[in-house]
Amino acid sequence: MAGVLFVMPSIVFLAAFVAYPVIDAVRLSLLFVDFATDETKFVGLANFAQMLRDQKAPVVALNTILWTVGSLAGQFALGLGAALCINRDLPGMQVIRTILLLPYVVPVIAIALFWRWLLDGSYGLVSYLLQAVDILPPNQSPLAIPDGAMVSVIIANIWRGFPFVMISYWAALQGIPEEQYEAARVDGAGPWQEFRYVTLPNLIEITKVMFILRLIWTVTFFDIIWLITRGGPGGATEHWPIWIYQESMGFFRFGYGAALALTLAMALMVFSALYFVLSRQGTR
Amino acid sequence: MTARSLLSRLTVYAVTLLLAAFIGFPLLWMLISSFKPSAQLFVSPPRLLPTEFTLDWYRNLVHQSDAPTFFWNSLVVGMATTAICLVLGTLAGYAVTRFEFPGKGIFLVSALLSYVFPAIVLFVPIYMIINSLGLTDTLLGIVICHTILTFPFALWMLRSFFAAIPREIDEAAWVDGASFLRAFATIILPLALPGIFSVGVFVFVLSWNEYLFASVLVTSNAHKTIPLGIAEFITSFDVRWGEIMAMGTLATVPVIVLFLSVQRYFLRGVLSGAVKG
Numbered sequence: 001m002a003g004v005l006f007v008m009p010s011i012v013f014l015a016a017f018v019a020y021p022v023i024d025a026v027r028l029s030l031l032f033v034d035f036a037t038d039e040t041k042f043v044g045l046a047n048f049a050q051m052l053r054d055q056k057a058p059v060v061a062l063n064t065i066l067w068t069v070g071s072l073a074g075q076f077a078l079g080l081g082a083a084l085c086i087n088r089d090l091p092g093m094q095v096i097r098t099i100l101l102l103p104y105v106v107p108v109i110a111i112a113l114f115w116r117w118l119l120d121g122s123y124g125l126v127s128y129l130l131q132a133v134d135i136l137p138p139n140q141s142p143l144a145i146p147d148g149a150m151v152s153v154i155i156a157n158i159w160r161g162f163p164f165v166m167i168s169y170w171a172a173l174q175g176i177p178e179e180q181y182e183a184a185r186v187d188g189a190g191p192w193q194e195f196r197y198v199t200l201p202n203l204i205e206i207t208k209v210m211f212i213l214r215l216i217w218t219v220t221f222f223d224i225i226w227l228i229t230r231g232g233p234g235g236a237t238e239h240w241p242i243w244i245y246q247e248s249m250g251f252f253r254f255g256y257g258a259a260l261a262l263t264l265a266m267a268l269m270v271f272s273a274l275y276f277v278l279s280r281q282g283t284r
Numbered sequence: 285m286t287a288r289s290l291l292s293r294l295t296v297y298a299v300t301l302l303l304a305a306f307i308g309f310p311l312l313w314m315l316i317s318s319f320k321p322s323a324q325l326f327v328s329p330p331r332l333l334p335t336e337f338t339l340d341w342y343r344n345l346v347h348q349s350d351a352p353t354f355f356w357n358s359l360v361v362g363m364a365t366t367a368i369c370l371v372l373g374t375l376a377g378y379a380v381t382r383f384e385f386p387g388k389g390i391f392l393v394s395a396l397l398s399y400v401f402p403a404i405v406l407f408v409p410i411y412m413i414i415n416s417l418g419l420t421d422t423l424l425g426i427v428i429c430h431t432i433l434t435f436p437f438a439l440w441m442l443r444s445f446f447a448a449i450p451r452e453i454d455e456a457a458w459v460d461g462a463s464f465l466r467a468f469a470t471i472i473l474p475l476a477l478p479g480i481f482s483v484g485v486f487v488f489v490l491s492w493n494e495y496l497f498a499s500v501l502v503t504s505n506a507h508k509t510i511p512l513g514i515a516e517f518i519t520s521f522d523v524r525w526g527e528i529m530a531m532g533t534l535a536t537v538p539v540i541v542l543f544l545s546v547q548r549y550f551l552r553g554v555l556s557g558a559v560k561g
Contacts, residue, residue: 003383
């Protein structure tokens with residue numbers, strides 16, 4: 001009985017501020033909300049139908065995919081490489097490990113603004129270097145070019161996200177029993193074979209879990225793009241969360257915004273479910 | 285040392301130093317820029333190291349902007365969020381590792397789901413709840429939102445800390461005649477304190493850094509948190525880079541210091557698989 005009492009405050013909190021909003025999001029997505037009069041009208045699935053006809057939908061979806069694939073590829077590549085390095089017990093490694101973890105706590109707003117400062121067309125250091133080697137015309141910022149802006153926000157997101165991947169891989173590496181390596185060496189394995197047949201197999205489980213978590217958090221990550229480009233230039237970095245935000249807070253189309261949000265949530269749920277089924281089959 | 289292991293050591297150092305530069309350079313650049321006088325800040329090509337330093341940008345922040353208010357608000361919101369999260373999370377985290385009760389499985393699954401659930405999907409309904417409670421543009425409204433964001437994470441991390449404390453310790457206390465609450469407060473809580481402290485730090489950092497909910501809820505300068513305050517410097521008519529770099533530095537230093545103080549526990553939390561990115 002004591003257990004229930006201890007948990008009760010949490011249950012009440014989660015019910016009021018998580019469960020209820022979920023239901024409310026579904027309700028909102030079926031409504032048309034008149035911003036001026038605050039009146040609502042039930043419109044059924046009209047918001048979803050409008051989304052399917054919206055010419056913006058495929059563009060935003062493509063941006064979302066580019067953003068996600070680019071961010072995840074960079075984060076996992078750097079994360080795994082860094083983890084293998086910091087796992088070596090060399091002098092100074094503790095300090096390096098600490099430095100590599102810093103992005104984990106740096107405020108996104110700070111990341112966004114020093115990124116914009118580095119990329120400033122007139123005074124930014126990175127822009128200057130790109131201009132010096134003629135990749136960019138004088139006084140141009142990469143953020144003013146559609147592809148440049150997308151690459152820039154992806155790099156910023158890799159900067160922020162790879163430490164999480166690194167530290168998770170590092171934890172998994174720490175958990176590999178030394179005997180497995182010894183056994184491999186007894187069997188005459190070289191460094192590459194040790195990596196291929198001992199290290200990699202031990203990282204599969206963590207990769208599976210981390211992939212789906214990072215995927216969900218990357219697809220839905222709003223702050224960094226919003227604070228660097230606001231979705232621009234010309235919608236080039238507008239991914240799904242920014243679209244949701246614009247419709248809801250920019251145009252006050254709460255019903256349409258909710259429909260977009262639910263679509264994203266459902267897409268992620270379906271993807272996660274498929275992913276778990278398939279990855280379970282894979283291990284069998 | 286063989287030539288091969290020397291080579292592999294060099295490779296490891298080269299890769300990590302490159303990554304450390306990738307991470308460290310932008311942070312250092314922000315710091316350096318915040319001390320550059322405008323004659324050296326706004327030049328092309330950019331100067332790597334300034335020949336003179338200035339505190340003007342910091343002075344401007346203190347005397348000519350609402351920055352002190354933003355810092356105070358972030359501090360209040362962060363501490364209140366941390367307090368609420370820790371009270372709720374400690375009680376629940378302890379209970380789920382010690383007791384069986386109906387609905388425990390469902391509770392844990394729903395906490396896990398809300399841990400994964402993205403804020404961007406729910407921010408409008410949550411905004412509406414806060415609005416109907418009359419709490420828009422108040423610090424309490426932000427505190428509620430930040431608790432929503434951080435509580436599931438706090439619960440999962442606290443659960444792993446309580447799970448690491450053997451049940452036998454509670455049972456011994458109960459046998460000696462201590463009540464549940466007494467055993468919890470006098471024996472278990474002190475044992476779990478380092479873990480609770482580090483969770484508290486992370487909740488505080490997440491709250492300190494949060495932008496989306498605060499931006500939706502707050503309209504008046506008197507209630508803005510740091511991220512909102514800085515964002516204002518960027519979107520305003522002229523971009524005031526000096527003040528922005530100073531404010532970014534001031535916003536970043538406290539969380540880095542906090543992080544360094546609990547790094548040990550953070551790594552333990554990672555090893556138990558309960559960390560949010």
